[in-house]
Amino acid sequence: MPEVVCNTSPLQYLHQTGLLRLLPALYGRVLVPEAVANEIRVGLKAGVNLPDLAELDWLNDGFSVRRKGQILHEPYVSHQILQHLARVRIP
16 A cells, blocks of 8 residues: 655544544555644644544654655645545445
8 A cells, every 4th residue: 555645634624524544544654744743733732623643543643754865755645635535435
């Protein structure tokens, strides 16, 4: 399964619709940059309905953006994934 880099929007909206489980089911390894993890922590403190990243055992947050001296080029999950998921049949 591919690994993807995820921003805040898919995490927020999939969580709010009860469909967050789709990310690891579709992508296996889900990477969240530290900036996104910080944004979610701030939102949680402000009372926004967001997932608690510490409770998601399938999530790899705060990953390094460099691997063996190379810039990490990973697929990036954003609004396109939300559009795709809107067309997926959920059992």
